[in-house]
Amino acid sequence: MSATSIDGLMRVDCDAHRDVRGAFTRLFCADELAPLLGERRIVQINQSLTRQVGAVRGLHFQHFPRAEMKLVRCIRGRIWDVVVDLRRGSSSFLCWHAETLSAENRRLLVIPEGCAHGFQVLEEDSEMLYLHTEFYCPDAEGGVCHDDPALAIEWPLPVRDLSARDRKHPSLTSDFIGLAP
Numbered sequence: 001m002s003a004t005s006i007d008g009l010m011r012v013d014c015d016a017h018r019d020v021r022g023a024f025t026r027l028f029c030a031d032e033l034a035p036l037l038g039e040r041r042i043v044q045i046n047q048s049l050t051r052q053v054g055a056v057r058g059l060h061f062q063h064f065p066r067a068e069m070k071l072v073r074c075i076r077g078r079i080w081d082v083v084v085d086l087r088r089g090s091s092s093f094l095c096w097h098a099e100t101l102s103a104e105n106r107r108l109l110v111i112p113e114g115c116a117h118g119f120q121v122l123e124e125d126s127e128m129l130y131l132h133t134e135f136y137c138p139d140a141e142g143g144v145c146h147d148d149p150a151l152a153i154e155w156p157l158p159v160r161d162l163s164a165r166d167r168k169h170p171s172l173t174s175d176f177i178g179l180a181p
């Protein structure tokens with residue numbers, strides 16, 4: 001487990017047990033992640049498939065009090081994952097951090113509440129697995145546009161295939177002071 005440039009955003013690498021049949025990987029262990037999860041529990045597990053290279057999903061979060069910790073990993077293909085810190089008072093407020101996640105590197109990102117998440121597909125037919133500590137709550141959904149000038153995210157490829165919802169996310173205004181419980 002290692003820290004990243006965003007306070008509380010953790011990267012967890014896990015090894016595969018390989019033998020002649022193939023590989024075995026533990027995707028989630030409550031004991032191992034207890035230092036990060038605390039009293040939280042995983043209440044929902046989601047999966048997405050994104051077909052086209054360059055497609056972007058995000059940037060998404062849930063507002064407090066429905067904010068959630070999100071554990072994300074790529075289970076097929078390869079994606080460029082980005083997390084933006086929107087937490088009021090955070091030492092990394094409005095900073096973004098990106099990691100390449102792939103089925104091969106098996107890397108897990110543990111994203112704290114109050115951060116927005118998105119990704120760009122680097123290999124066609126990429127699939128993501130998400131573990132959530134809060135239920136999906138459409139009324140609490142928030143979004144920031146992927147090309148917000150205040151964030152200046154350096155997407156590795158030209159952006160395509162944004163959903164209708166993702167095309168409508170606002171930019172952060174100059175008076176945005178951050179999300180707080």
Ligand SMILES: Cc1cn([C@H]2C[C@H](O)[C@@H](COP(=O)(O)OP(=O)(O)O[C@H]3O[C@@H](C)C(=O)[C@@H](O)[C@H]3O)O2)c(=O)[nH]c1=O
Pocket residue numbers: 046048057058059060070117118119130136163165
């Ligand atoms: C996120 C979500 C969506 N849905 C529904 C709403 C909609 O009809 C359909 C597709 O939803 P979206 O367009 O929001 O899917 P998508 O744009 O893939 O949303 C995801 O983006 C990435 C970046 C994340 O971090 C995820 O947590 C999630 O927000 O699925 C659920 O039923 N449960 C859920 O938990």
